[in-house]
């Protein structure tokens with residue numbers, strides 16, 4: 010039911026306050042605590058850098074997994090950190106209307122019709138799945154579809170933390186959505202949210218109009234703030250926060266393939282697991298000085314990719330000379346970097362380490378040892394390369410002089 014209620018879960022990434030329906034309420038809705046910081050309402054511009062010799066890959070944008078080929082630097086290694094191109098486009102209307110109970114569908118004959126502008130009352134309590142009569146949709150798939158779908162989700166952080174049972178539920182519920190042309194509007198900023206999408210093939214542009222809703226006319230989509238490629242996903246915000254779509258998503262290629270997950274399965278399964286992580290880390294990431302220049306949405310994507318690891322006092326977190334496979338943010342406790350026995354740096358909450366080996370593909374230049382019990386948020390190499398491009402130069406400016414006044418015990 011669309012109404013201008015006071016539902017608190019406003020999408021923090023909504024671009025403007027003047028949306029045709031600023032908020033959407035639902036009966037018996039699960040309320041999501043969401044930041045209401047006015048900064049979240051600014052329309053986003055890309056922070057993709059232009060550094061050459063960047064270690065950051067991710068040819069197609071700002072989402073979870075832009076290119077699906079995470080394990081090397083081959084893509085984008087000489088170009089922009091995020092490698093996105095940014096330009097305005099005029100799209101044609103499209104509403105993904107997914108009603109089929111089975112496999113691959115062609116372009117629905119009601120493209121541009123039936124755009125959903127309200128959300129019916131649904132009993133949604135993601136934390137109580139299984140306690141009522143809800144059963145997840147099951148869309149049978151061919152072997153080929155299953156293998157393509159598995160590949161598409163394999164590098165997506167939102168799926169990497171699901172247990173086997175939840176992963177199967179989500180895979181069964183996804184519906185293939187071929188997008189047979191360029192400039193098809195998959196999501197329209199300002200609309201209500203109905204589906205969450207995973208990109209199997211093709212690139213999709215993200216456009217934000219400062220009014221909070223897409224307008225008609227040449228510049229009606231607003232500015233392109235990023236793009237999302239294979240393995241990436243979009244459309245989660247409106248479902249998470251019961252808010253209007255924060256951006257318009259437009260196909261950029263002549264042929265692409267999406268997989269769509271209905272709103273209820275999304276909220277029951279994905280939001281209950283993967284998005285807990287996002288909410289858990291967002292507050293911490295806001296405090297990390299390194300990430301201060303990032304847009305809130307960019308920090309959210311980092312939050313999806315983090316894992317917390319605890320180390321007891323005295324444990325070695327990083328061993329000098331080892332190959333590097335992760336980057337760390339210190340969540341709590343104290344740690345210290347030592348080089349050939351000499352203390353070179355101390356770390357406390359909000360500090361980061363482990364970046365050098367990943368930036369320059371070199372062995373660990375120092376050891377990092379927990380001085381107290383510590384909790385670190387670990388970002389794997391792939392996430393580091395995909396998500397930290399915009400702060401590469403800040404990391405490179407960090408100086409590592411040996412402090413002769415301090416020696417390790």
Ligand SMILES: Nc1ncnc2c1ncn2[C@@H]1O[C@@H]2COP(=O)(O)O[C@H]2[C@H]1O
Pocket residue numbers: 020022023053071196202215234235242243244245246247248253254255256257258306
């Ligand atoms: N900078 C951004 N701000 C807001 N949404 C974004 C941004 N980049 C990508 N998106 C995606 O665009 C989607 C539009 O629909 P939703 O608001 O449901 O969810 C949004 C996000 O998944």
